[in-house]
Amino acid sequence: MSRLFMFEKPLGMRDTLPNLYDMKHSIRTVMATEMKQWGFQFIETPTLEYYETVGSASAILDQQLFKLLDHEGHTLVLRPDMTAPIARIAASKLLKDNMPIRLAYSANVFRAQQREGGRPAEFEQIGVECIGDDTISADGESVALITSVIQAAGLENFQLSVGHIGFVRAFFRQILGTEERVEALTRYLYEKNYVGYRMHVGGLALSSIDKQRLLHFLKLRGGEEVISEAYSLIENDQGKEALSELQLLWEIITDYGQEKSVKFDLTLVSHMSYYTGILYEVYAGNVGFPIGSGGRYDLLLEKFGKPSGATGFAIRLDRLLESLGMNEPIEQVICIVFSSERRKEAYRLAQEQRQIGKKVVLQDINGVKDIDACSNQYNDITFLVGKAKEAMK
Amino acid sequence: MNDILTIAMPKGRIFTEAAYMLRQAGFQLPPEFDDSRKLIIDVPEEKFRFILAKPMDVPTYVEHGVADLGIAGKDVMLEEERDVYELLDLQISACYLAVAGIPNTKMNDVAPKVATKYPNVAAAYFREQGEQVEIIKLNGSIELAPLIGLADRIVDIVSTGRTLKENGLVEYEEIVNITSRLIVNPVSYRMKDARISEVVERLTEVISGIKAGETG
Numbered sequence: 001m002s003r004l005f006m007f008e009k010p011l012g013m014r015d016t017l018p019n020l021y022d023m024k025h026s027i028r029t030v031m032a033t034e035m036k037q038w039g040f041q042f043i044e045t046p047t048l049e050y051y052e053t054v055g056s057a058s059a060i061l062d063q064q065l066f067k068l069l070d071h072e073g074h075t076l077v078l079r080p081d082m083t084a085p086i087a088r089i090a091a092s093k094l095l096k097d098n099m100p101i102r103l104a105y106s107a108n109v110f111r112a113q114q115r116e117g118g119r120p121a122e123f124e125q126i127g128v129e130c131i132g133d134d135t136i137s138a139d140g141e142s143v144a145l146i147t148s149v150i151q152a153a154g155l156e157n158f159q160l161s162v163g164h165i166g167f168v169r170a171f172f173r174q175i176l177g178t179e180e181r182v183e184a185l186t187r188y189l190y191e192k193n194y195v196g197y198r199m200h201v202g203g204l205a206l207s208s209i210d211k212q213r214l215l216h217f218l219k220l221r222g223g224e225e226v227i228s229e230a231y232s233l234i235e236n237d238q239g240k241e242a243l244s245e246l247q248l249l250w251e252i253i254t255d256y257g258q259e260k261s262v263k264f265d266l267t268l269v270s271h272m273s274y275y276t277g278i279l280y281e282v283y284a285g286n287v288g289f290p291i292g293s294g295g296r297y298d299l300l301l302e303k304f305g306k307p308s309g310a311t312g313f314a315i316r317l318d319r320l321l322e323s324l325g326m327n328e329p330i331e332q333v334i335c336i337v338f339s340s341e342r343r344k345e346a347y348r349l350a351q352e353q354r355q356i357g358k359k360v361v362l363q364d365i366n367g368v369k370d371i372d373a374c375s376n377q378y379n380d381i382t383f384l385v386g387k388a389k390e391a392m393k
Numbered sequence: 394m395n396d397i398l399t400i401a402m403p404k405g406r407i408f409t410e411a412a413y414m415l416r417q418a419g420f421q422l423p424p425e426f427d428d429s430r431k432l433i434i435d436v437p438e439e440k441f442r443f444i445l446a447k448p449m450d451v452p453t454y455v456e457h458g459v460a461d462l463g464i465a466g467k468d469v470m471l472e473e474e475r476d477v478y479e480l481l482d483l484q485i486s487a488c489y490l491a492v493a494g495i496p497n498t499k500m501n502d503v504a505p506k507v508a509t510k511y512p513n514v515a516a517a518y519f520r521e522q523g524e525q526v527e528i529i530k531l532n533g534s535i536e537l538a539p540l541i542g543l544a545d546r547i548v549d550i551v552s553t554g555r556t557l558k559e560n561g562l563v564e565y566e567e568i569v570n571i572t573s574r575l576i577v578n579p580v581s582y583r584m585k586d587a588r589i590s591e592v593v594e595r596l597t598e599v600i601s602g603i604k605a606g607e608t609g
Contacts, residue, residue, distance in 0.1 A: 094523065159582075159583050159584055161583050192476070192477065192478040192479060192579065193478075193479045194478065194479055194480050194481075195479045195480070195481065195482045195574055196479070199482075221586070222586075263586075265583070281579075283579075283580040283583045283584055284580070284584075285580075286458075287458065287580065287585050288456065288457045288458020288459065288580055288581075289458070289476075289579075289580065290579065290580065295567055371426075
C-alpha cells in the first residue's frame with residue numbers, strides 16, 4: 001500500500017460538512033417527529049457488537065461486515081444494521097410483559113463495499129421495529145408509517161412495492177415439491193435474473209400447465225388486481241393464507257388513505273432468508289437505488305431466545321436526501337465583529353439576537369486576517385469596533 | 394423528463410443488431426442513428442434517449458439509474474454482477490466464453506497463468522474446476538498472451554472462432570453461452586413500469602417471431 005495522504009479516510013468513509021449536516025439534521029428531525037407521534041420510542045445501541053450474536057443474526061452478508069478483535073480475542077462487528085441489535089434488546093429485556101413494543105432509531109450502520117471504493121460504507125438509517133405483534137395490522141402500520149414519514153420529509157414522487165415471501169415459497173413448493181428446488185428458483189428472483197428464471201423453468205420436468213404458471217408468476221406486478229390474479233395460480237393453503245394477508249394489508253392501507261403510493265410486486269425477494277412474510281421496498285423517481293425497505297422477520301427474535309413476530313423498516317437518509325435534491329435556503333448566521341473595548345456591548349447584542357432565535361457569531365476583530373473575506377461570508381455583519389458608540393453596518 | 398426512457402446501448406458489435414431489433418419492434422429510430430458519433434442521441438418522437446457506452450459499462454449506467462434500460466452481453470453481466478433486472482434474452486450477438494490456448498499444450502504445473510478480459514468469470518470458472526491459476530487481466534488482443542508466453546490459457550469470447558484460428562490457437566473448453574440481454578434498473582422497473590413493460594412486450598414479440606421463423 002502506498003503511503004497515505006494525511007487527509008485520507010478509510011475506504012467508503014465520509015465526512016459530513018456543515019451544509020449537509022444541517023440538511024440531514026432537519027430531515028431527520030421531521031421524520032423522527034412523525035415516528036414519535038405514532039408512539040414509537042427512540043433508542044440507541046452500541047456501535048460494536050459480538051460477531052457471534054448480532055453479527056451472524058443480521059441480514060447483511062458476511063463479507064460486508066467490518067470485523068475486529070477485542071483484547072480478549074472475541075470477534076466484534078461494527079453494527080451492519082439496527083434490526084439485529086434491537087431484536088437482541090427486545091428478546092433480553094423488553095418483551096417480558098408480552099406486549100407489542102414499538103421502537104425507533106436513527107443510527108449509522110457499517111457495510112464494507114467491495115466495489116467502487118467511493119460508495120458509502122457507513123451511512124445513516126432511520127427506521128422502526130414493531131416487535132411482538134403478529135397481526136397484519138402491524139404490517140399495515142409499518143407500510144402506512146413509512147409512507148407518512150417519507151411524505152413528511154417532503155418527497156412526493158415515490159412508490160412502495162409490496163411482496164410476500166411466504167406466497168413465493170408456498171407457490172414454488174406447490175409446483176416444485178422439494179425445498180431445494182424452491183430455493184434454486186427463489187434465488188433467480190433474488191438475483192433479479194428473469195432470463196435465468198425462464199431458462200431454469202424451461203429445463204424442469206414439469207407439466208406445461210405448471211410451467212405456464214411459473215412463467216405467469218413473473219407478471220404478478222401491479223395494483224390490487226394482482227391478488228386475484230395470484231389466487232388463480234395457487235392451490236395450497238399457505239399460499240392462499242399469504243394472499244389473504246396481502247388483501248388485508250391492502251384494506252388497511254386503504255383505510256389509512258395511503259394506497260396511492262403502493263403497488264404489489266409478488267416477485268420481490270429482497271433477501272434470501274431473512275424475511276418471512278410481507279416485505280416491501282421504497283423507490284424514489286430520481287435515485288437509482290431503493291431509498292428504504294422493510295418487512296416481517298418472524299425468525300430473528302428466535303435467534304435471541306425469544307420467538308416472536310416482528311416487522312419494521314429502515315430508510316437510508318443519504319439516498320432520501322439525494323432524491324429530495326435539497327436546496328433549502330440555509331438559515332442565516334449573523335456576525336458581530338468586535339474590538340476588545342466593546343466586548344460587553346457586542347456580547348449583549350449577541351445575546352439579544354440569540355434569545356429571539358437568531359444564530360450569532362461573535363468574532364474578535366483581531367482574529368480576522370481578511371476583513372473582506374469575512375464580510376463576504378456573512379450577509380448580516382455588524383462591526384462594533386473602536387470607541388465610537390454607533391455601530392457601522 | 395420523467396416520461397423519457399434512457400437506454401444505454403453498447404457501442405460496437407452488438408449495437409447494429411440491437412438497433413435493428415428495436416426497429417423491428419416498431420420503434421422509429423432516425424437513419425443517422427447508426428453512424429452518429431454522438432454519445433447521447435435523443436429520439437423525441439419515441440421519447441427515448443440513447444446513451445452510447447462501452448459494452449462493459451452498460452450495466453454500471455443501469456445500476457446507478459442514469460439509464461433506465463440497457464442492452465448488455467451476458468458476458469458483461471457475469472463479469473460485473475450488477476444489481477439490475479435481467480428481463481429479456483434478446484438472442485442477438487450469440488457467442489460463447491471459452492478457454493483457449495496453443496494446440497497440444499498443458500497448463501504449466503509450477504505457475505499456471507490465464508489471461509482474460511473477464512477476471513471474475515475466469516477466476517470463478519477455474520476455482521470451480523479446483524484448479525489454482527493466476528489470472529492476468531488484459532484489456533484487448535487477448536490472443537497475444539499465449540503466443541508470447543504471458544499465459545498458458547486465455548478466457549475470451551468466441552463467436553466464429555476465426556480470430557483464434559488465425560492466431561494458431563484452439564479452444565479447450567466452452568464455459569458458457571452468451572447472448573445480449575435487456576437489463577433494467579430496479580427503481581425504473583417500478584417507477585416507469587408502464588413504458589418499460591411496453592418496450593419489453595414489443596421486443597418479446599420480435600424475439601418469438603424470430604424463434605417461430607427458425608422452427609417454422
